[in-house]
Amino acid sequence: MDQNQRPITDWLPITKKEVEKRGWSDLDVIIISGDAYVDHPAFGTAVIGRIIEDEGFKVGIIPQPNWRDDLRDFKKFGEPKYFFGVTSGCMDSMINHYTAGKRIRSEDAYTPGGLSGFRPDYATTVYTKILKELYPEVPVVIGGIEASLRRVTHYDYWSDQLMPSILESSGADLLVYGMGDQPLRDLLRLLSKGVPFDNLRTLNQTAFIVDENETIPKNKRWETVELNSHEDCLEDKIKYASNFKRVEVESNKWNADRILQKIGGKTLVINPPYKTMSEKEIDASFDLPYTRLPHPKYKKRGDIPAYEMIKFSINMHRGCFGGCSFCTISAHQGKFIASRSTKSIMKEVDEVVEHPEFKGYISDLGGPSANMYQMKGKDESICAKCSAPSCIHPVVCNNLDTNHTPLTEIYKKVDKHPGVKKAFVGSGIRYDLLVEDYNKNDNEDNNKEEYMEELVKNHISGRLKVAPEHTSENTL
Numbered sequence: 001m002d003q004n005q006r007p008i009t010d011w012l013p014i015t016k017k018e019v020e021k022r023g024w025s026d027l028d029v030i031i032i033s034g035d036a037y038v039d040h041p042a043f044g045t046a047v048i049g050r051i052i053e054d055e056g057f058k059v060g061i062i063p064q065p066n067w068r069d070d071l072r073d074f075k076k077f078g079e080p081k082y083f084f085g086v087t088s089g090c091m092d093s094m095i096n097h098y099t100a101g102k103r104i105r106s107e108d109a110y111t112p113g114g115l116s117g118f119r120p121d122y123a124t125t126v127y128t129k130i131l132k133e134l135y136p137e138v139p140v141v142i143g144g145i146e147a148s149l150r151r152v153t154h155y156d157y158w159s160d161q162l163m164p165s166i167l168e169s170s171g172a173d174l175l176v177y178g179m180g181d182q183p184l185r186d187l188l189r190l191l192s193k194g195v196p197f198d199n200l201r202t203l204n205q206t207a208f209i210v211d212e213n214e215t216i217p218k219n220k221r222w223e224t225v226e227l228n229s230h231e232d233c234l235e236d237k238i239k240y241a242s243n244f245k246r247v248e249v250e251s252n253k254w255n256a257d258r259i260l261q262k263i264g265g266k267t268l269v270i271n272p273p274y275k276t277m278s279e280k281e282i283d284a285s286f287d288l289p290y291t292r293l294p295h296p297k298y299k300k301r302g303d304i305p306a307y308e309m310i311k312f313s314i315n316m317h318r319g320c321f322g323g324c325s326f327c328t329i330s331a332h333q334g335k336f337i338a339s340r341s342t343k344s345i346m347k348e349v350d351e352v353v354e355h356p357e358f359k360g361y362i363s364d365l366g367g368p369s370a371n372m373y374q375m376k377g378k379d380e381s382i383c384a385k386c387s388a389p390s391c392i393h394p395v396v397c398n399n400l401d402t403n404h405t406p407l408t409e410i411y412k413k414v415d416k417h418p419g420v421k422k423a424f425v426g427s428g429i430r431y432d433l434l435v436e437d438y439n440k441n442d443n444e445d446n447n448k449e450e451y452m453e454e455l456v457k458n459h460i461s462g463r464l465k466v467a468p469e470h471t472s473e474n475t476l
């Protein structure tokens, strides 16, 4: 069904009128986002909004509010009952705005017409400060890439300095890091049971700041590690580097520690992440009732480039165990792979085929690295004690099951779909997993050769994309 035939209530509301059309007079949660609202599982704001809706809460979105006028966008829904959720969007706002040469980008892929200038620099901080000014009593929860990767003392390339946790610079009450599905669902369930916001101190995958002398509630299952303080990092680069390494290790452990860091007279507390999502949990996230379309309000404002790129592609898993030094996936999604079921993937293929503009070509059957689908430790009790940042470097771990058969089967299944002429694999392939000399695991039944043959014969357009996208030893 195209945009024109659908009722507006198929999208989450972004105006007061749309809130009323749903029969609501007020909202439980309001999301402020630096991106335009595209109701598709590849867009974080839609995923978070749909999860909140799925938990039975009334949610509205304020996409790309004007932060330079009288702030009417921020006021249009009034106060939410529980909290404001703030994100800069799918990218860090500084990466969105500037090239590596620090020049202003001419295009913003997450704005209609590709226009730039619709979000501020350091958007999460700017939005949060505005909300704290307008509604000082309402909690603000920050999340998304910008909040997640700035959760602890970090180097800010654009200002060429170390910055403290974004919780400190923004004044937000709680930070959700990584993929927000699990922490958000638990957060909402506790709030609906009447737990006060200030008591949410033992939720996995969240961070907050307390006064130095305040007692921090404990979870008996967690060990605690204290990093070098923010002030020590400012004095000594080695101390900062050692913090960075520790955070990276804790982001990729089966049983991670709780992290503490002193900032001035306060303490930053980062609770350990959730265990990797089960198939049922990740399916539930992808199977939410997305329209898979941008909100109709953008119809006359031009295409949204990121949506045009992604609209006929399917993400089959999350996480990457490559451990490349330059990449942030491990700090955000972790190294353990969460894979969707074949049923959930095929259901999405059915939905893509129904898209009014679909001409038979799926642009990507992929994931963070295309060929890690369903891969995990053969004996997961060994993985539970492992803190290696990569499962394939410097050698492929002999406990890693690198069987490519489940993925090959899905490619073949999609090929047989009557609505699909061709399905490409546009995500990068980890080719080292396919090289016999390098990967000596599991090839008694030649599943790697079978995979390569299926891939090269039926799923590339002439060029095979590879991961990692770098050739420098040091950078890797």
Ligand code: SF4
Binding pocket: 321, 376, 377, 378, 382, 383, 386, 387, 388, 390, 391, 392, 397, 398, 399, 400, 401
């Ligand atoms: S034991 Fe091997 S497969 Fe398991 S997490 Fe460690 S490196 Fe990865």
